[in-house]
Structure formats: C-alpha cells, structure tokens
Amino acid sequence: MLSRLLIKWDAIVERSLSSAALRGYATAVQQKQETQGTFTTNNWENARPYSELPGPSKYEMLRGILPGASQLFNQTILVRFFPIQILKPIPKCVFHKKTFIEIIRTMTHIYGDIYRFPSVFGRPEMVMNFNPNDYPIIFRNEGIWPERRTFGTLYYHRKVHRKDFFQDVEGLLTTRGEEWGKIRTAVNPVLMQPKNARLYLNTLLEVNDEFLERIRHIRDPLTLEVPDDFIDDINRLTLEGVVSIALNTRLGMIHKNRDSPESKTLLKEIRNFFALSEEIELKISIWKIIKTPTFHKLMKTLDTLIVLCNKYIDEALKRIDSDSEGKFTSEVGKEKSVLEKLLKIDRKIAVVMAMDMMMAGVDTTSSTLTGILFCIAKNPEKQQKLFEELKSILPNKDSRLTIENMTNLPYLRACIKEGMRYHPIIIGTNRQLPNEVVLSGYRIPAGIDISVASNLLLRNEKFVEEPNKYIPERWLRNDNEGKKYQLNNPFLFLPFGFGPRSCVGKRIVDLELEVTLARLVRNFMIEFNYSTENAFTQKLIFLPAIPLKFRFAERKE
Structure with missing residues (x-):
C-alpha cells in the first residue's frame, strides 16, 4: 500500500x-x-x-x-x-x-x-546550504517578490479547509508573488517603520509593570527564584503585549484573568500549533497522501485559534466601529491599534494580520527573550555594564522609559543581538530563486527550495570569533574591544530573515525585547544557577526545554 x-x-x-x-x-x-x-x-x-x-x-x-x-x-x-x-x-x-x-x-x-x-x-526537493559565501548570491538574485515555501498545512487550512473564513485573503504567511507583494506593501508603513513601532512604548510599559509585579508575587521569598514553569508567565507577557498592540485590548492574562478557561485554551492551542506543525512540516509525513491523525489534530487546533482570535478581533471591531470620533483611543491615552490602522487600507487584511500577530508572536518572542535572559544571567559582568547604561537614563527604579531616552541605549541593543546570536530560535530562511544560479560550484535550477541555514553557523568558530562566549561588544561599531569579534559576513546573522521577505513584526519584537530587558535589569539582578546545556528543544522553532528557575534579586538603587 x-x-x-x-x-x-x-x-x-x-x-x-x-x-x-x-x-x-x-x-x-x-x-x-x-x-x-x-x-x-x-x-x-x-x-x-x-x-x-x-x-x-x-x-x-x-x-x-x-x-x-x-x-x-x-x-x-x-x-x-x-x-x-x-x-x-x-x-x-x-x-x-x-x-x-x-x-x-x-x-x-x-x-x-x-x-x-x-x-x-510529496515534499519538494530542497538544497541545504551551509556555505556563507553563497548567501549573497542567493539574496541578490531573489527577485522583486522573493519566493519561499510556506507551510503546506497552514496553506491547506486557509485555502481549502477554511476557505469560507479567509475568502482568498490568507495574509502574508501563505501568499506568494504579486499577491504577497500587495499585502506587504499595505502593511509595511504600519509595522515596519521604527518610528511607528515606538509609538506603542506606553502600551508595552503598562504590560511590563504587571509582569514585574507578577515576578515579585511568584518568586520564592527565601531563594528569590521563580517557579519551574516561568515560561508560562513569559508566554502570557508576550501574548498580552501582542494583543495590546494588535487590538488595543487587555486580556488580563498576567493577573486578572490568568485562570480563565478561555485564556488557558488560547495559550495551549498556540503551543499545540508549533508542536503539531513540527511533526508534520519538519519530519517525514504522509499527510498529502493520507490525512493522518496528527494532521487532523492540527486542523482542529487552527480551527480553535480562529474562533478564539476572531472573538477578540470582533470585539475590537465593534468598539472601533462605534467610536467614529476616536474617543476611546484618546481616553485610554494609547496609540491606535494595528487593527484600526489597517482597517483604513483593507478590512479583511486587517483581520488576518491581527490574527497572525496573535498566533505567531508569542512563542517566537518568548523563546528569544528566554535565550537573552540566559545570557544575561550567566554573564554578570555584562549585566552590570548594561545596568550602568540603564541607570544613566533611569536614575531611579521608578523612572520611566520614553521614546526620547530610549534612543541612546546601544549596549542594550547589543546585548539583545548577541543573545539572539547565541541562542537562535530558527534554523534560518529559504528561497526559491527565479533564475538559475551557481552555488558552491554547482548549477542550481530556478524554483528549487534553497535553505539558508545561517543560524546553525553562529556558534561555529570557522565563521564567528569566540562563538561560545557572550560578547555584546561585537555589535558596537566604535568599540575597540569588540572589533576583533565582529562578524565578517553580513548575511550570517539573520534572526528575522532578510530583505523584503524579512519578518514583518521585527520592529514590534525589537521594542518588546528592549522594554522588557531594560525593565528587568533595572529592577533586578538576574541569576540562573543551573546548567543551560540543552536549554532548548526543536519544535517548529526552538523552545525552552528546562525549568526556567531564574533568580530575581531586588536592586537597592
């Protein structure tokens, strides 16, 4: 058979x-x-x-x-x-x-x-490429609308299984070619301009205030360590932040509604989406031939996510539609939601983009933040240097971050970049080129999947100086200490992909990481007194695989 x-x-x-x-x-x-x-x-x-x-x-x-x-x-x-x-x-x-x-x-x-x-x-043939010298050739030949293979199961869900809901507007995750280009052109001004992303600073600060209080509430009074399942709290932080930006809505997942069945189901199904997708998309699966039990579980998970996400989106739409003069936004004192901004462009695109932010923005940001915290906790001298930088603009623990004082935090951003290098959460990216190219001396036909597995080289001493050391200075342009550690190939470090096809949520994620790390280090001395070997396991992305018993000791100054 x-x-x-x-x-x-x-x-x-x-x-x-x-x-x-x-x-x-x-x-x-x-x-x-x-x-x-x-x-x-x-x-x-x-x-x-x-x-x-x-x-x-x-x-x-x-x-x-x-x-x-x-x-x-x-x-x-x-x-x-x-x-x-x-x-x-x-x-x-x-x-x-x-x-x-x-x-x-x-x-x-x-x-x-x-x-x-x-x-x-039924899975297409793919070229695996671990030669960084080929990466400039790949990206410089990707064409006006860069092509990359989407997840087949997600495409099936939106194009076939739930075509009634998506109605041929599937968003950026599953569209290609000119259709993708039109959507990306529409959403770029809202999501990809740094100045627009920074407008959500106050929204994220409000969420982070709750997160800091949550840490103080759950840490052990003697050891000051948080419980083993601290990843659940990090996931709640990132989901609350994403929903606040996407919909201008607070779910109360950190404190108020953290035990509601609806909140728990939403988080569970987001985790299931990544776990089940890994089983089907990265491992050998015959779902294109026979719809396997795992495939049906994934379809059910995606159906549930549509129901839950659409519920919150519908509530936000009703609020926006009934508030034609913008009184709600001005009363709350926050920037308009991504949903509201995109509604002026296309209502269906706005809904799908808000949904994708909720589905894709939780585990990815949570894993990235966890990796950075591991690095900060294991390198106290770097953490102290970061604290000194933060203290220069935040003299007191209750001093507030502003758009103005955040413009001069180079070491904060260097710590984040080095954490993403040290603990990347994805393998890399892939492309299907419109023309034949030569890579490593071989002619590669047009249309073949080419995997740029650059992130797996970031701990390789052939390409990175002192790859197993956490050295944020390598990302500082004018730092004499860091110059010898800088990466020579700009195509090697691609945490958000590259070019027009890079992650559309990059600016929002950058802001989330900067605000959260700044607030944590300014308030706490962070330690992790356990091994971080095999700290992550591969699913669709790399997810934490060990108890996150971070120690958060209150700073006195």
Whole structure:
C-alpha cells in the first residue's frame, strides 16, 4: 500500500518540479556578472550540473528514518523509483526519532556544506546550504517578490479547509508573488517603520509593570527564584503585549484573568500549533497522501485559534466601529491599534494580520527573550555594564522609559543581538530563486527550495570569533574591544530573515525585547544557577526545554 502511494505521488512531484524548472531556467549573462565576481563566466561554464550535487537518494532517506524501510520495497521498485547515487551509505535507522536539526547535521558530516535533501511523500526537493559565501548570491538574485515555501498545512487550512473564513485573503504567511507583494506593501508603513513601532512604548510599559509585579508575587521569598514553569508567565507577557498592540485590548492574562478557561485554551492551542506543525512540516509525513491523525489534530487546533482570535478581533471591531470620533483611543491615552490602522487600507487584511500577530508572536518572542535572559544571567559582568547604561537614563527604579531616552541605549541593543546570536530560535530562511544560479560550484535550477541555514553557523568558530562566549561588544561599531569579534559576513546573522521577505513584526519584537530587558535589569539582578546545556528543544522553532528557575534579586538603587 505504501509503495503504491509513494509511486503515485512521486510521479506528481516529478511533473511539478519539471515544469517549474522549465519556466525559470534562465542563464542571462547579466545575472552571471552580478554575483560580485564570486563566479566569472568561465566559472559558470565550468560549474558542475545539478545532477552531480551530492545527497541521499529517496530510498536512503527512508532507510535512515523509517524502521524496516528496507523491507518495504522490492528490488524492482528500488531500481525504478529510487536511483541510488551514494557517496557514503547512510546506516539503517540512523535518523529514526531524530530532530530535523540532528538529521541535517548528520547529513552535513556525510555530504559537505551543500547537498540535496530529496523529495519524499510529496515534499519538494530542497538544497541545504551551509556555505556563507553563497548567501549573497542567493539574496541578490531573489527577485522583486522573493519566493519561499510556506507551510503546506497552514496553506491547506486557509485555502481549502477554511476557505469560507479567509475568502482568498490568507495574509502574508501563505501568499506568494504579486499577491504577497500587495499585502506587504499595505502593511509595511504600519509595522515596519521604527518610528511607528515606538509609538506603542506606553502600551508595552503598562504590560511590563504587571509582569514585574507578577515576578515579585511568584518568586520564592527565601531563594528569590521563580517557579519551574516561568515560561508560562513569559508566554502570557508576550501574548498580552501582542494583543495590546494588535487590538488595543487587555486580556488580563498576567493577573486578572490568568485562570480563565478561555485564556488557558488560547495559550495551549498556540503551543499545540508549533508542536503539531513540527511533526508534520519538519519530519517525514504522509499527510498529502493520507490525512493522518496528527494532521487532523492540527486542523482542529487552527480551527480553535480562529474562533478564539476572531472573538477578540470582533470585539475590537465593534468598539472601533462605534467610536467614529476616536474617543476611546484618546481616553485610554494609547496609540491606535494595528487593527484600526489597517482597517483604513483593507478590512479583511486587517483581520488576518491581527490574527497572525496573535498566533505567531508569542512563542517566537518568548523563546528569544528566554535565550537573552540566559545570557544575561550567566554573564554578570555584562549585566552590570548594561545596568550602568540603564541607570544613566533611569536614575531611579521608578523612572520611566520614553521614546526620547530610549534612543541612546546601544549596549542594550547589543546585548539583545548577541543573545539572539547565541541562542537562535530558527534554523534560518529559504528561497526559491527565479533564475538559475551557481552555488558552491554547482548549477542550481530556478524554483528549487534553497535553505539558508545561517543560524546553525553562529556558534561555529570557522565563521564567528569566540562563538561560545557572550560578547555584546561585537555589535558596537566604535568599540575597540569588540572589533576583533565582529562578524565578517553580513548575511550570517539573520534572526528575522532578510530583505523584503524579512519578518514583518521585527520592529514590534525589537521594542518588546528592549522594554522588557531594560525593565528587568533595572529592577533586578538576574541569576540562573543551573546548567543551560540543552536549554532548548526543536519544535517548529526552538523552545525552552528546562525549568526556567531564574533568580530575581531586588536592586537597592
């Protein structure tokens, strides 16, 4: 049964790849010359064909992942449908129960810095690239509307399963091409301009005041440590902040309504979304052939998130519609919500963007903040240096951050960047290029998924000086101490992606991290008296995997 289904879907995928390759197989001289001399025309002509790019066959992948896979297929099927081009044989079941990161690291050891990840069960073929010299070529050839493969299950949910709700307006997460470009152009002025993001400072300060009081309430009076499940409080902080910005609504998740069933369900389903998506999107799944139990669980989770998010959005819409003169916003003294600003552009886009902010902005920001706190807690001399900077603009613990005094906090921003380098939460990004390019001496056809796995190189001494040390000074332009630690390749550090396709919530996340870290360090001396080895586990993103028993000691000055 499995072999028949695999044959069927193998034929479908091969046809789609062939047509995509034929459409985009361009080799313009101008494009050859625009790779900044990395490959001359002579090098282009001497580049090796894509068919010679190393990598496992489909059978090898299945043999390495599925127990008993070698017995699933007879010799005739192997010869016909799994042409084997083996450089080094993959041991049986070597990938079984391994994370995607563990799999690709093993394959990098076998095949080198660039190799093919084969198409299996309807998943497109992908090129894994660990050569930073190729990254400028990839991004400089991405085209006007950069293409990257979206999550297939999320696309299915919005385009097929709940088409009645989305009505062909699926937002930035699942759209491509010109349609994506139109939405991105509409939302950029609201979300991507730093001056507009900073207008939400007072909103985030209000949320952070509650978070600091929560820490004081839950920490042990003797040890000053917070409970093991402190990640739940961090998640509540980030969700409360996102909803406050997106909808100008307070859910009360930090204190007032933290035990409400609705709040708990919302947080649970957001976590389920990341966990289930990892099972389907990063691991081998046959959901495109057979709708598996995990697939159905994910669809149910996404359905629940629509109901919960749309409830809050509907309440905000009613409030906005009934407040034509803007009295509500002026009474509260806050900036207009992202929802209200986007309503002036397109109502459906406004709703979907608000929903995406709630779904995608919690675990990502929480994991990033956790990684930064680990670094700050484990490096007290850097924390003290940050405290001195903060004290210069906040002489007292109750001094307030303002848009004006936040403009001169270079060490705060350096601490955040170095924390994101030390504990990245995603592997990197990917692109499908409109033209053929040469990467590491191989011709890569147009339309092939290329994974820029840059974040997995940020702790590699080949590319980063002293990679296992937390050195915020490496991000300070005029710091003599930090100059020797600076990254030489600007395409290596991509915490929010790159270019037009970078994370649309980057400015909001930056502000959230700056406000939260500044408020925490100004009020507390932060310690973590446990090992941070294996502190994160890979799901769709990297999530904390150990108890977050941070120690928050009150500062006396």
